[in-house]
Amino acid sequence: MKRPEFKKFALAAAFAAFATSAAADELNICVEGAYPPFSEINASGDVVGFDIDITNALCAEMGNSCKLVQSEWDGIIPALLEGKCDAIIASMSITEERKQRIDFSGKYYNSPGRFVAKQGHGLTDSPEGLAGKVIGLQRGTIFQDYMDGEMADVELKLYGTQDEVYLDLVAGRIDAAFADSIAISDGFLKTDQGKDFEFFGRDYSEEKYFGVGAGIGVRKGEEDLRDAFTAAIKTIRENGTYKSINDKYFEVDIYGG
Amino acid sequence: MNFDLVFKHWDLFLGGVWVTLHLTVIALALGMLIALPASLSMARNTRFSPLARGYVYVFRGTPLLVQTYLIYYGLGQFELVRDSFAWPLLREAWWCAVIAFSLNSGAYTAEILRGAIKTTPKGEIEGAMALGLSGRQVTWLVLMPSAMRRALPQYGNEVVFMLHGTVVASVITIQDILGVGRTVNAKYYIAYEGFLSAAALYMIITFVVVRLFRLVEQRYLKHLNLENVSARKSDSETGEVPVAVPAMR
Incomplete structure (x- = not known):
């Protein structure tokens, strides 16, 4: 590879890599879509529900722009591990067995x-x-x-x-x-x-x-993202955002004790 | 990759193989029962041929997955169906799969047989009639056996397609090979191991099916002298064009 264009190409590639890492604020969030009222597909084909509203609230709180990636429940953990998304917000309970594969934020609700x-x-x-x-x-x-x-x-x-x-x-x-x-x-x-x-x-x-309630799943080793989610959950609990989302769907507070 | 998890559940996979084979064989058998009259009536333009053509068109024209969903989740929606005599059957995922797969296989098999019947050399029929066989005898002793022989290679394909088509059963809760693969995947939050094991099992079964058909073809298509097809190409004495038999895939 002695052609002069290669240098240009390498430079462009390096710059592109830098640019994407700079724009890494964009998070892909795996959601499901067949689990009402937490996630379901509405008449116009969009995923809506409690999980989705929570996702948007958390992303706004963290200052990230989030893209929803719809995934089958069966393959949602593999999708996270393969990097198809950066986090799972799909009413996934925090259990020991799942913790062997992925990491979780604190819970965002808990119900029996x-x-x-x-x-x-x-x-x-x-x-x-x-x-x-x-x-x-x-x-x-x-x-x-x-x-x-x-x-x-x-x-x-x-x-x-x-x-x-x-x-x-x-x-x-x-x-x-x-x-x-x-x-x-x-x-x-x-x-x-x-x-x-x-x-x-x-x-x-x-x-x-x-487990101990539904949490947000992230890849192991991504402690920063995990902790950011945990902190954001705490914030929306405190500032009333959680309550307004909760009340849109449920008569009782589903966060649990 | 963690195949220990797969080996730990080898009994589930064995059960899955049984379910898949069982479904395939029943669907092919019932499909053949449908295909025999349907293909004959299409080839001969009988009174029933529009019906048979319509049936073949509908079931070849729609995906097997859609047919299965319609029979399983679709019919179950209607109170009328749930109160009917057919419900004890339609209630079971197993029978819904059997019905869908048989109808589907019947349509494809009918089309294969129709083609084979159409290409029967006139002389065979004339010869049979000259021997004084009745119409019914001509059909079942000469025409159909000869057509079915010629249909063998394509039918081998249909068998393999049906075997692979049975994966659809896994979406209506049946624990066939793919169903077990999905269950194991979901239980341990893995993706490749269950699917790869399922793929390997399907390949093994396909290999056996293909070998079996090759043996059957060697026996029943012997008169076509397959090994020497090219040598016979120049042979114009008989005026007979050797039938090109597509190789099994």
């Missing part, structure tokens, strides 16, 4: 898991009470971890998205579903298709399975 079934189901939430029944849940969630760990004999049906779980619950293909209680109450029970359904059993929040 619960079972839901059609009114008059007569089910109880014990391995015996669910024996011979089919429970539907989203693949790769804390709810699957719990069932695998504590009710391994109960038959599970695994779905790619929470929306599909609801579809099959309504269709009667599964006897009950196990998911986040807020997601169920606001994303399903309060909707027309969920009107004949109800919660049953206790609140599930054992830290071993359910």
